[in-house]
Amino acid sequence: MSASPSPSPAHSFVGALPWMARHHGKTVVIKFGGNAMVDDDLKTAFAMDVLYLRHAGLHPVVVHGGGPQISAQLDRLGLESRFENGLRVTTDEAMDVVRMVLAGQVQRELVGLLNVHGAHAVGLTGEDARLMTAVKRYAHKDGTPVDIGRVGEVTRVDAGIVRDLIGNGRIPVISSIARPEDDKDAAEGGVFNVNADTAAAAVAAALGAEMLLILTDVEGLYRNWPHSDEVIPRLTAGELAALLPGLASGMVPKMEGCLHAVNNGVHSARVVDGRVKHSLLLQLFTDEGTGTVVVPDAGAGTGIGAGAEGATA
Numbered sequence: 482m483s484a485s486p487s488p489s490p491a492h493s494f495v496g497a498l499p500w501m502a503r504h505h506g507k508t509v510v511i512k513f514g515g516n517a518m519v520d521d522d523l524k525t526a527f528a529m530d531v532l533y534l535r536h537a538g539l540h541p542v543v544v545h546g547g548g549p550q551i552s553a554q555l556d557r558l559g560l561e562s563r564f565e566n567g568l569r570v571t572t573d574e575a576m577d578v579v580r581m582v583l584a585g586q587v588q589r590e591l592v593g594l595l596n597v598h599g600a601h602a603v604g605l606t607g608e609d610a611r612l613m614t615a616v617k618r619y620a621h622k623d624g625t626p627v628d629i630g631r632v633g634e635v636t637r638v639d640a641g642i643v644r645d646l647i648g649n650g651r652i653p654v655i656s657s658i659a660r661p662e663d664d665k666d667a668a669e670g671g672v673f674n675v676n677a678d679t680a681a682a683a684v685a686a687a688l689g690a691e692m693l694l695i696l697t698d699v700e701g702l703y704r705n706w707p708h709s710d711e712v713i714p715r716l717t718a719g720e721l722a723a724l725l726p727g728l729a730s731g732m733v734p735k736m737e738g739c740l741h742a743v744n745n746g747v748h749s750a751r752v753v754d755g756r757v758k759h760s761l762l763l764q765l766f767t768d769e770g771t772g773t774v775v776v777p778d779a780g781a782g783t784g785i786g787a788g789a790e791g792a793t794a
Contacts (some may be wrong), residue, residue: 505538507691508647509765510747512681512738513545513591515698517755527696528594530761531652535601537766540647543602543654544684546677547579547587554578565620567730571630571674579674583656592654602652607635607659608672610642613680615659615673633659633673635680638687655684682738686745693742694764695735696755702728702736702773712771718743718778739775750775 511531517523534541551569552562555578563570571579588604595602607613615633619626646653657680659673678695685693701712706729716724721740728736739750753760753772764772 506540508540508542508688509534509692509694510542510544510681510685510688510690511761512677512693512695513543514548514677515696515755517696518545518547518587519549523755523758524591524594526758527755527761528591528597530759531595532598532601533762534765535650535652539765541652542643542647542684542688542690543591543652544657544677544681545583545587545591545654546657546680547583548677550587551579551582554582564730565622565627565629567733568618568620568629568632568676569674571632573631576631576672576674580658580672583658588654588656595652595654601650602654603646604654604656605642606656607675607680611639611660612642612655613638613659613675613683614662615675616662617673631671631673633661633675635659635675635683636662638683640684640687643684643688655680657681676734676738678734678738679741682741682747682750685742685747685750689746690742691748693739693747693750694761695738695750695752696760697732697735697752698754698756699732699752700754700771701752702732713773715774715776717776721775736775743775743777748776 513527517527531541531543548569555562555575558578560575560578569575584604584606588606592602592604605612607615613635614637615635618629618632618634620629621627643653643655657675657677659675659680661671661673663671681695682693700710701714702716702724703709704711704713718740721736725733725736725740735752739752742750751764751772751774753764757763757771
């Protein structure tokens with residue numbers, strides 16, 4: 482008896498059609514981070530995924546940080562890398578490094594990868610055209626505010642420039658830097674380092690995006706970390722809000738970002754394992770995606786894919 486034939490490539494394409502039809506013309510905001518930022522094969526696969534989304538009729542918007550690259554550059558310069566509640570402590574000296582690495586290294590490399598097959602991507606920072614405005618953000622330790630330097634909390638996103646780029650068929654690639662609300666501070670060159678998860682959530686909400694996807698280095702939000710590696714596949718906003726105080730610090734900005742997004746008009750937010758090649762396509766166009774999906778309390782559907790990912794640091 483002969484073995485049954487393996488599924489053909491055509492089967493995969495046909496299987497993706499319902500997902501493509503459902504999300505054609507919709508905006509998807511993707512936070513680029515984790516191992517996908519430093520592994521060459523994963524970077525290339527990520528760029529191909531984003532291009533595939535564009536050619537499949539979606540409108541991808543990429544928001545990126547650059548944690549590993551920033552830490553490496555700070556180490557080379559003999560400057561300390563320190564975090565409070567998952568947020569990088571950013572001195573004025575460190576801010577110069579952050580600005581240089583995000584806009585001058587990470588963004589340029591990603592835009593280059595996206596433009597290998599055509600003039601698709603345009604890079605900008607939150608400073609450009611006053612895209613993102615922020616105020617000083619504090620971390621909290623044992624209920625006490627902790628000064629973490631030039632770290633910003635986004636107060637306003639002017640999404641007009643992003644919509645213009647999308648309307649012209651471009652893929653916006655946004656570095657997570659914001660201008661201050663105080664015009665005098667802005668005129669003197671003051672800027673804020675914004676956590677990329679926070680920035681991506683703010684952009685997704687401002688655009689009324691269909692979905693926020695946050696790439697990270699774990700499988701999803703774990704049910705009882707570190708005592709269990711069971712991933713929570715789906716959470717409502719209320720369920721996530723109840724869990725937030727007990728999460729490991731590294732996952733707090735990610736899950737806060739998911740919560741902000743779904744509480745402000747985004748249909749779903751997902752944490753996706755960026756260590757898996759083509760994890761975006763698996764998440765969006767198949768039933769094989771893993772990670773944690775967060776949906777509004779109103780009971781909106783989870784949209785495409787199976788979704789399930791994580792909370793650990």
